Each structure stands twice: as structure tokens, then as C-alpha cells.
Amino acid sequence: MNDLLNVLLEGSADPATSSGYEEHPPRMGFFTDTSLCIGCKACEVACKEWNQVPEDGLKWTGNSHDNTGGLGADSWRHVAFVEQRVQIGDREPNFQRAPAAGGEAKDGFRWLMASDVCKHCTHAACLDVCPTGAIFRTEFGTVVVQADICNGCGYCVPACPYGVLDKREDDGRIFKCTLCYDRLGVGQEPACAKACPTDSIQFGELDELRVRAAGRVDQLQDAGVVEARLYGESPDDGVGGDGAFFLLLDEPEVYGLPPDPIVTTRDLPRMWRNVGLAAATLLAGAAASFVGSRR
Amino acid sequence: MSDAKVTRDGLEGTRPGREARLWSQGAELDDSGDAPNSVRVGWGAGQRRQRRRNDGEFSSYYGEPIINPPVWGERDIAGYLFAGGLAGASSILAAGGDLSRRPRLARRCKLCAAGALGVSLVALVHDLGRPERFVNMLRTFKPTSPMSIGSWLLAVYGPLNAAALLSDVFRRAPRAGRTASVAAGALGAGVASYTGALIANTAVPAWHGGHRELPFLFVASAASAAAGFALIAAPAAESDPARRLAVLGATSEIIAEQVMERRLGMVAETLHQGKAGRRLKTAKALTVLGALGAATLASRSRLAASLSGAALLTGSALTRFGLFEAGMSSARDPKYTVEPQRERLAAQAVPDPQA
Numbered sequence: 315m316n317d318l319l320n321v322l323l324e325g326s327a328d329p330a331t332s333s334g335y336e337e338h339p340p341r342m343g344f345f346t347d348t349s350l351c352i353g354c355k356a357c358e359v360a361c362k363e364w365n366q367v368p369e370d371g372l373k374w375t376g377n378s379h380d381n382t383g384g385l386g387a388d389s390w391r392h393v394a395f396v397e398q399r400v401q402i403g404d405r406e407p408n409f410q411r412a413p414a415a416g417g418e419a420k421d422g423f424r425w426l427m428a429s430d431v432c433k434h435c436t437h438a439a440c441l442d443v444c445p446t447g448a449i450f451r452t453e454f455g456t457v458v459v460q461a462d463i464c465n466g467c468g469y470c471v472p473a474c475p476y477g478v479l480d481k482r483e484d485d486g487r488i489f490k491c492t493l494c495y496d497r498l499g500v501g502q503e504p505a506c507a508k509a510c511p512t513d514s515i516q517f518g519e520l521d522e523l524r525v526r527a528a529g530r531v532d533q534l535q536d537a538g539v540v541e542a543r544l545y546g547e548s549p550d551d552g553v554g555g556d557g558a559f560f561l562l563l564d565e566p567e568v569y570g571l572p573p574d575p576i577v578t579t580r581d582l583p584r585m586w587r588n589v590g591l592a593a594a595t596l597l598a599g600a601a602a603s604f605v606g607s608r609r
Numbered sequence: 610m611s612d613a614k615v616t617r618d619g620l621e622g623t624r625p626g627r628e629a630r631l632w633s634q635g636a637e638l639d640d641s642g643d644a645p646n647s648v649r650v651g652w653g654a655g656q657r658r659q660r661r662r663n664d665g666e667f668s669s670y671y672g673e674p675i676i677n678p679p680v681w682g683e684r685d686i687a688g689y690l691f692a693g694g695l696a697g698a699s700s701i702l703a704a705g706g707d708l709s710r711r712p713r714l715a716r717r718c719k720l721c722a723a724g725a726l727g728v729s730l731v732a733l734v735h736d737l738g739r740p741e742r743f744v745n746m747l748r749t750f751k752p753t754s755p756m757s758i759g760s761w762l763l764a765v766y767g768p769l770n771a772a773a774l775l776s777d778v779f780r781r782a783p784r785a786g787r788t789a790s791v792a793a794g795a796l797g798a799g800v801a802s803y804t805g806a807l808i809a810n811t812a813v814p815a816w817h818g819g820h821r822e823l824p825f826l827f828v829a830s831a832a833s834a835a836a837g838f839a840l841i842a843a844p845a846a847e848s849d850p851a852r853r854l855a856v857l858g859a860t861s862e863i864i865a866e867q868v869m870e871r872r873l874g875m876v877a878e879t880l881h882q883g884k885a886g887r888r889l890k891t892a893k894a895l896t897v898l899g900a901l902g903a904a905t906l907a908s909r910s911r912l913a914a915s916l917s918g919a920a921l922l923t924g925s926a927l928t929r930f931g932l933f934e935a936g937m938s939s940a941r942d943p944k945y946t947v948e949p950q951r952e953r954l955a956a957q958a959v960p961d962p963q964a
Contacts, residue, residue, distance in 0.1 A: 375671075377671040380671075383673065384673055384674075384677075385677075386677065394670060442751075443754045443811075444751075444754060445749070445756040445757035446746060446749065447748055447749040447751070463742075464738075464742075465737050465738065465739045465740075465742035465743060465745045466738015466742075467736075467738075467746070467756060468680040468681055468738065469754065471678075471680050472676060472677065472679040472811040472813045472940060473811050473812060474676065475676060475812040476676070477674060477676040478677070480680065486737070486739045488738070565668065567668055567669055567943070567947045567951075568668050568669075569670060570669070570670030570675060570943075571675070572676075572946055572950055573947060573951055573954060574950035574951075574953050575812075578810050578811055578817055579753055581809075581820050582755075582806070584820070584821065585805075585806040585810060585821075585824070588805070588806075588821055588824045589755075589799070589805060589806045589824045590802075591825075592802040592805065592825045592827070592828045593799050593801070593802040593824075593828065595825065595828060595861075596698065596798045596802065596828040596832060597794075599832060599854065599857045599858070599861070600698075600705055600832070600850075600854060602853075603705070603850040603851070603853035603854040604705045607853055608849045609846065609849070
């Protein structure tokens with residue numbers, strides 16, 4: 315059983331092949347370069363329009379300009395807004411404060427904006443745990459929920475280490491980003507990438523995006539932005555690398571991303587072994603309770 | 610600050626200090642001589658629950674959870690964890706009763722197993738977002754999904770359980786009934802134990818962190834629940850095995866929980882706080898009392914046996930509802946996701962000679 319599990323869980327860096335596609339297009343994904351994001355939310359709007367994602371409450375969160383809150387059944391793109399009061403030396407902040415009389419202005423401020431999305435993991439926990447087969451791997455290596463199969467068991471919701479999937483309450487089923495599977499099929503790029511005015515969201519072949527991203531990090535670091543780092547691009551991370559990865563300007567948790575996500579099924583072989591051991595222990599304990607007990 | 614102005618004639622004024630000075634940790638400052646520690650780092654945004662990571666604390670995005678908390682209903686799913694365990698372990702007691710010729714113990718445990726399984730199935734289907742599609746659970750067989758394996762387990766265990774009960778009640782086909790009863794007992798062990806993997810196979814910190822211990826904790830809790838029911842329902846002359854199983858189950862449950870708490874590290878505080886803390890504390894007290902009662906007075910007094918049994922049953926239910934709540938609260942607070950992951954990264958990193 316563990317051998318089977320390893321085959322099912324490990325897969326390879328090429329998830330479409332390990333999911334049984336003999337011939338398939340290259341793996342497609344997103345590179346979201348947050349250093350270019352201007353927080354316009356065109357991606358959120360384009361996604362909602364194209365995918366007919368319903369409105370999910372018009373509410374003010376008080377969290378900067380973010381009134382979306384986070385990814386869920388009705389938000390497949392989510393633009394995070396982080397306001398940081400940081401001293402930034404003599405570099406000019408976006409907003410300057412008048413220097414105190416006689417004093418030096420040391421107060422600074424910067425925006426971090428980032429458009430979050432389903433990561434389309436190489437080892438996708440949601441896909442592993444889905445008991446109905448509603449969640450499947452496409453020929454593009456992306457992960458999609460089939461709405462006509464999903465029975466709303468909700469197992470994928472807490473399985474996702476990024477908090478992407480959620481249940482649409484008035485519908486009962488689970489929804490998430492499809493990486494515009496319908497558009498990909500006819501050679502179109504996903505709606506969010508199409509709408510992004512700054513090319514913060516870049517769509518393309520994952521291999522090419524990784525090269526482009528590495529170049530961009532070098533470029534930023536050479537320009538002095540040493541905190542620029544890639545998130546989710548490494549095939550060696552806990553989910554085998556993300557199909558949608560990011561360039562961040564601060565720690566992942568600042569943007570609401572887990573610093574070291576791990577696909578929960580990595581530990582499943584040990585869990586199954588312990589389930590077997592526990593069941594055997596229970597049977598042995600019960601047998602011991604019967605053997606030699608009084609009448 | 611710059612006093613530069615962009616005019617029709619170009620840039621006027623001076624822009625002092627435009628050499629890039631950086632705002633982040635570890636910034637290699639240019640030769641202006643500013644000490645790196647004058648550079649502040651890593652604020653998460655906003656006012657609420659913002660703490661600085663480089664002070665040894667974590668930062669978060671407005672305190673929003675990182676993972677999406679489970680959408681499972683507490684009554685349905687925590688209730689199933691309890692009822693499924695009770696059913697599975699009751700089938701084992703029933704099989705033991707059949708094999709050791711304790712017919713009244715066997716029949717009552719079969720009734721309990723069938724009832725608890727019925728409640729479980731209703732709860733499981735009710736919790737689905739699309740209950741009418743429950744049969745999609747048997748569309749695939751996926752060892753990567755404990756829920757899929759569990760569905761198949763219940764699909765085989767349920768009919769065996771029913772066959773064993775019907776054969777016993779209507780006194781038909783005793784040999785087949787006994788075979789069904791033994792098979793249901795064997796599968797019952799799986800039913801009682803797989804739910805540990807069911808909730809551990811998620812990103813919920815308090816559940817996943819306990820993935821090694823939860824199956825053991827759950828079978829122990831199931832054993833004490835089934836023994837508790839048998840203490841109430843079976844005549845004293847036939848319930849000696851139940852009394853022993855009660856003590857065994859309760860002891861193992863306490864040990865398994867201690868081991869799990871140690872493993873959970875800082876996440877273990879979710880087992881002690883709030884609703885989860887109250888439930889688990891009461892559960893522990895009831896389980897210990899019930900086991901003590903089962904070990905001492907239950908063989909002599911009908912009333913003591915019933916009280917011990919009720920304490921064990923309630924204790925087991927509270928254990929499941931407590932662990933369910935602990936998982937929910939660990940999912941809602943981002944620090945239980947971030948801090949263990951940070952610790953893991955720090956442990957992997959090569960020690961920094963400057964640190």
C-alpha cells in the first residue's frame with residue numbers, strides 16, 4: 315500500500331505526466347510579480363466577470379483597501395494591501411511626511427500589494443484528499459474542481475495549506491480558481507493575467523516563467539531591493555513547487571501566505587501505518603479483555 | 610528628504626542621498642555609514658494583532674487565518690467521530706461476546722453499533738453541501754484520501770453489522786450471523802481508527818501536528834465509549850470484559866493525549882484554551898472517574914456500573930468535541946500556522962554565525 319501511495323503522492327515535477335496524460339501541452343502557470351502590483355483589482359474583477367463568480371458581500375473590512383478579505387469560494391483572486399511604516403533611510407517613500415521642525419524626517423511608509431491566487435501545487439493536497447474525484451489534474455498541470463461531481467464534503471477546504479478552497483454556502487459545493495481552464499483550452503490566457511495593466515500577473519509556461527522570475531529577482535536585487543525573493547517557485551518545497559508562484563518584498567506571512575507549506579499527504583503513509591497499528595492494538599486490547607475475564 | 614522640483618526646464622534643486630538605502634533586514638547599506646540596525650523590518654500591516662517577526666514574534670495579514678478553517682458542522686462531524694468510534698468498538702465487543710458465549714453482551718453491543726452507525730451515516734450525509742450526491746463517495750477508490758477509504762469501509766462494515774444484528778435478533782442463520790459479527794468486529798477496528806487519519810490529513814495545525822497519535826487516541830476513546838455503553842446495557846455477569854476494556858481504553862487515552870500534547874509544542878495551547886480546554890478537561894475527569902468506577906464498584910452495583918458507563922460515554926464524546934474545537938481554533942489563528950513553520954525553517958537553516 316505504501317508503494318502505491320508513494321506513486322500516487324510523489325509524482326514528479328511534471329504533474330500532468332504523472333496524472334496519466336501521455337501527450338500534453340507544457341505546464342502552464344502564473345508568475346505574480348508583486349513589485350509591479352498597483353492594487354487596481356482588475357484581476358479580481360476580470361476573474362469574477364469571466365467565471366461568473368457571485369458577489370460575496372459588500373463589506374468594509376477596515377484592512378487598508380482590501381475589502382475582499384481572502385481567497386474563498388467567491389474570490390479566486392485576492393489583492394492584499396499591506397501598509398508598512400518603515401524607516402527607509404533617505405530613499406523616498408511613496409508618501410512623505412513633513413519633517414518635524416529642526417529634525418530629520420525618518421518616518422517612512424510603503425505599500426505592499428499582491429494578487430493572491432490558487433497555487434496549482436505540484437503535490438496538491440486538495441486533489442489528493444478529494445473522495446469523489448471531483449478535483450482533477452488538467453493536461454496543463456493545473457488543478458480544477460468539477461462542479462457537476464463535487465458533493466460538498468469539504469475535505470479539500472482544510473487540506474489546502476494556503477487556504478484557497480472554500481464552500482459556497484448557498485450552493486453547498488466547493489469552488490476555486492480554475493486557471494481559466496476554458497480559456498486555456500482555446501489558446502487564451504486567463505482573465506486575470508489578460509486584465510492586469512502592469513503585467514504583475516504573468517501567464518505562461520512554468521519553465522519559462524521561472525527563468526523570467528529569477529532574472530527579475532536579480533534585477534531588483536542589483537537595484538538595491540535586497541528583500542525581493544521568490545515564493546513557491548522551488549520544486550524542492552513542501553508542495554513540490556507551485557504552478558502559480560510569486561515575487562514578494564517581505565516575509566510570506568506578511569501577505570497572509572504560509573512561510574513553509576507542506577502537502578498534508580506527505581505524512582499520509584505514516585498515518586495509514588499508525589491507523590493499522592491502532593486498529594490492531596484495539597483488537598488486541600479487546601481480546602485481552604475477554605481472555606481470562608470472569609463469568 | 611528631497612527638495613527637488615520637476616520644472617519645464619528639467620530637474621531643479623538637489624536630491625541628496627539618493628544612493629539606495631534599503632529598508633529591509635540584512636540590507637547591505639551603502640557607505641553612508643548608517644548602522645544596519647537603524648533599519649526596521651517586516652511590519653505586517655494594520656494595527657490589529659501586528660507583531661514584529663524579528664522580535665521573535667510573528668507577523669500576519671490583519672490577523673486573518675492562513676488556512677481556511679474546516680466547513681464541517683460540529684454536531685455532524687465531531688458527533689460522527691464519537692458515534693463512529695462507538696459503533697466500531699461496540700462491534701468488537703459484540704464479536705468478543707459471540708466468540709466467548711456472552712449472548713446478551715453480544716446482542717446489546719450489536720444494537721449499539723447499529724444505532725451509532727445509523728446516527729453516523731445520517732450525520733455524514735447531512736454535513737455534505739449536496740447531500741443528494743452522497744453516492745459520489747463511491748465513485749472512486751483513493752488511498753490518498755482517508756475519506757474515500759472511510760466511505761468504502763463504512764459501505765462494507767454497515768451491511769455486515771446489520772447482518773450480524775438481524776441474524777441475532779431473528780435467530781436465523783446463526784453461523785453466517787456469527788461470521789458477519791466477527792467480520793464487523795475486525796472492520797470496526799478500522800472504523801474506530803481511520804477517523805484519526807481523517808482529521809489529521811489536513812493542514813489544521815492541531816490535527817496534523819497530532820497525526821502520529823490521533824489514531825491511537827481515537828481507538829482508546831472508542832474503546833472506553835463502547836465499554837461504557839456495555840457497562841450500562843449488559844448484565845453484570847457478562848460485562849467483565851467491558852470493565853477491563855474500560856480501564857484499558859481510559860488509560861491509553863490519557864497516555865496518547867499526553868504524548869500528542871508534547872509533540873504539538875506551542876500548538877498544544879489550543880487544547881487548553883476556551884471551549885476546547887473546558888471540554889477536554891471535563892472529558893479527562895469523566896474518563897478517569899468512569900474507569901475507576903468500572904475497576905472497583907461496577908461489578909457489585911448496577912447503579913455504579915451505569916454511572917461509570919455514562920461517565921465513560923460522556924468523556925469520550927467530550928474528547929471528540931474538544932479535539933474538534935481545538936482544531937478549529939488552531940485553524941482560525943494564523944500564529945498556529947506560521948510559528949511552527951517558522952521554527953521548522955529555522956531548524957533547517959544553517960546557523961547564522963552572526964546570530
